[in-house]
Amino acid sequence: MATVELYTKGATVWIPDPDAVWVSAQILETYRAEDQHLLLLLNDGREARLPAAAPGELPLLGNPAILEGANDLTALSLLHEPAVLHNLRVRFLDYGSIYTYCGIVLVAINPYDQLPVYGKEVIDAYSGQDMTDMEPHIFSVAEEAYRTMTREEENQSIVISGESGSGKTVSAKFTLRYLAVVGGASEQTSVEERVLASNPVMESIGNAKTTRNDNSSRFGKYIEIGFGATGEMLGANMRTYLMEKSRVVFQAPSERNYHVFYQLCASRALPEMRALRLEDRDMNSPAMRRWDQG
Numbered sequence: 261m262a263t264v265e266l267y268t269k270g271a272t273v274w275i276p277d278p279d280a281v282w283v284s285a286q287i288l289e290t291y292r293a294e295d296q297h298l299l300l301l302l303n304d305g306r307e308a309r310l311p312a313a314a315p316g317e318l319p320l321l322g323n324p325a326i327l328e329g330a331n332d333l334t335a336l337s338l339l340h341e342p343a344v345l346h347n348l349r350v351r352f353l354d355y356g357s358i359y360t361y362c363g364i365v366l367v368a369i370n371p372y373d374q375l376p377v378y379g380k381e382v383i384d385a386y387s388g389q390d391m392t393d394m395e396p397h398i399f400s401v402a403e404e405a406y407r408t409m410t411r412e413e414e415n416q417s418i419v420i421s422g423e424s425g426s427g428k429t430v431s432a433k434f435t436l437r438y439l440a441v442v443g444g445a446s447e448q449t450s451v452e453e454r455v456l457a458s459n460p461v462m463e464s465i466g467n468a469k470t471t472r473n474d475n476s477s478r479f480g481k482y483i484e485i486g487f488g489a490t491g492e493m494l495g496a497n498m499r500t501y502l503m504e505k506s507r508v509v510f511q512a513p514s515e516r517n518y519h520v521f522y523q524l525c526a527s528r529a530l531p532e533m534r535a536l537r538l539e540d541r542d543m544n545s546p547a548m549r550r551w552d553q554g
């Protein structure tokens with residue numbers, strides 16, 4: 261329910277927009293309950309009268325400018341869709357940050373670019389630090405889990421969720437790298453190397469090109485990492501589930517089958533592949549195309 265008293269001259273509101281999703285506008289005249297409209301100054305300099313016969317029709321209010329770019333969404337006075345999107349946008353475009361806290365949850369934006377924020381020096385900077393003292397980062401989530409585990413001797417879980425192509429796999433890899441570095445000496449790093457080395461094999465069999473992600477994981481993954489009494493990484497286990505089996509026999513237009521099929525065909529001349537007799541096959545024959553309809 262809108263608080264009518266807050267719709268004063270100079271305050272900002274969010275208006276739905278078919279192209280930009282939300283645009284902000286400034287209130288030009290303080291709204292009174294008997295008014296039938298709200299007089300606004302739009303971003304492009306035009307004035308507009310927004311019908312608002314009842315307080316329930318008033319648009320969503322903007323946050324005070326001082327809160328713009330807050331590194332924790334829970335610090336915003338008003339937490340609605342345009343406020344969240346605007347704050348994430350400001351942090352990404354103006355501050356160059358893809359990460360924002362929402363309490364203990366970390367929101368990450370996929371930059372589709374290699375950012376210089378995952379090096380050893382960044383890991384060292386986050387190691388041993390409290391989450392609340394540090395700028396939002398996937399490393400601070402990993403550090404929080406690691407510290408809580410060693411301090412309270414309790415198992416910890418990090419859940420990474422998001423739509424296809426949002427960066428879950430990449431985030432999981434950085435989390436793993438962080439835990440391996442803070443979890444011990446060079447000996448343990450080889451554990452991380454072994455876990456990371458399993459990725460190309462897992463991705464070959466379980467990943468495929470989709471319209472949303474060229475390397476989309478078509479299965480769920482549960483990675484369990486074991487630590488010793490002093491917090492050193494001992495090993496890791498991976499459990500997979502819910503694989504998209506139907507992709508083997510059918511792919512939507514512009515999508516592909518699992519990488520492994522193309523890799524097998526591309527390497528069919530190698531001596532170790534001879535036993536599969538792929539060389540004898542006509543790759544364009546109807547039989548061979550049956551598994552690749554994309």
Ligand SMILES: Nc1ncnc2c1ncn2[C@@H]1O[C@H](COP(=O)(O)OP(=O)(O)OP(=O)(O)O)[C@@H](O)[C@H]1O
Nearest residue numbers: 370372373374424425426427428429430473476477
């Ligand atoms: N933090 C990041 N820095 C740079 N690039 C990133 C980052 N996160 C994601 N990307 C880019 O986005 C692509 C898609 O990310 P990723 O494969 O992790 O998505 P996903 O959420 O696991 O997708 P799916 O559910 O389809 O498997 C990556 O291949 C990478 O190019």
